[in-house]
Amino acid sequence: MERKILPLLIPALLLIACEKxxxxxxxxVPQRLVVEGVIEPGLPPYVILTRTQSYFDPLDADAxxxxxxxxxxVTVDNGDGPVAxxxxxxxxxxxxxxxxxxxxxxxxxxxxxxxDICVYTTANTAVRGEIGRTYQLRVEAEGKLLTSTTTIPxxxxxxxxxxxxxxxxxxxxxxxxxxxxLTDPDTLGNHYRWSARRISHRSDGSTEDPTxxxxxxxxxxxxxxxxxxxxxxxxxxxxxxx
Numbered sequence: 001m002e003r004k005i006l007p008l009l010i011p012a013l014l015l016i017a018c019e020k021x022x023x024x025x026x027x028x029v030p031q032r033l034v035v036e037g038v039i040e041p042g043l044p045p046y047v048i049l050t051r052t053q054s055y056f057d058p059l060d061a062d063a064x065x066x067x068x069x070x071x072x073x074v075t076v077d078n079g080d081g082p083v084a085x086x087x088x089x090x091x092x093x094x095x096x097x098x099x100x101x102x103x104x105x106x107x108x109x110x111x112x113x114x115x116d117i118c119v120y121t122t123a124n125t126a127v128r129g130e131i132g133r134t135y136q137l138r139v140e141a142e143g144k145l146l147t148s149t150t151t152i153p154x155x156x157x158x159x160x161x162x163x164x165x166x167x168x169x170x171x172x173x174x175x176x177x178x179x180x181x182l183t184d185p186d187t188l189g190n191h192y193r194w195s196a197r198r199i200s201h202r203s204d205g206s207t208e209d210p211t212x213x214x215x216x217x218x219x220x221x222x223x224x225x226x227x228x229x230x231x232x233x234x235x236x237x238x239x240x241x242x
Contacts, residue, residue, distance in 0.1 A: 103211055194214060194218040
């Protein structure tokens with residue numbers, strides 16, 4: 001037995017001896033401002049302003065809260081003059097409004113309840129989203145000036161929607177995929193984003209999905225489908241903290 005075990009020990013010792021610790025020194029990268037602005041038809045604009053973080057920075061409640069930029073001057077102009085947006089933080093809201101805050105911003109309600117989330121928005125109806133209108137965003141924060149312009153395009157309606165069972169397992173009578181059929185306009189440059197929301201309720205009465213969720217890869221252009229009619233489906237997205 002000793003003669004058989006010894007040859008096995010020698011390769012094992014050689015493998016152990018080949019291990020080496022590697023330390024990678026990442027270059028210091030200055031923080032940058034990140035602006036995420038959203039405006040949709042009939043809804044007020046909202047802007048989320050954060051700072052970039054290092055890949056290995058801690059990701060806890062304090063780190064998330066400190067990444068939000070407060071005290072910025074944010075305005076939106078639809079051609080009728082700039083309107084200042086007001087800073088609104090989740091810590092300032094009563095619990096009864098947190099669900100609405102989450103729904104309007106699309107931020108996971110679990111994250112809203114976990115740490116302090118701040119956005120810039122307004123109740124001024126003069127800058128509600130309108131199809132075909134152009135909006136100019138101006139952000140002044142931490143000695144920097146950032147500007148952007150966007151136009152709300154004409155929507156492309158879905159021709160039809162339906163549900164189809166997956167039939168991936170025996171006796172599968174409830175799980176499946178949501179499908180849609182649409183016709184892309186013959187002008188190149190349209191973009192689409194798929195999002196879905198389950199409106200069923202759990203046993204405790206809460207909604208399955210408090211907000212619409214877009215799965216990874218759900219945004220695409222009409223580069224390969226310009227002017228065509230086609231079916232589209234995506235897997236259901238997951239909440240970050242579900």
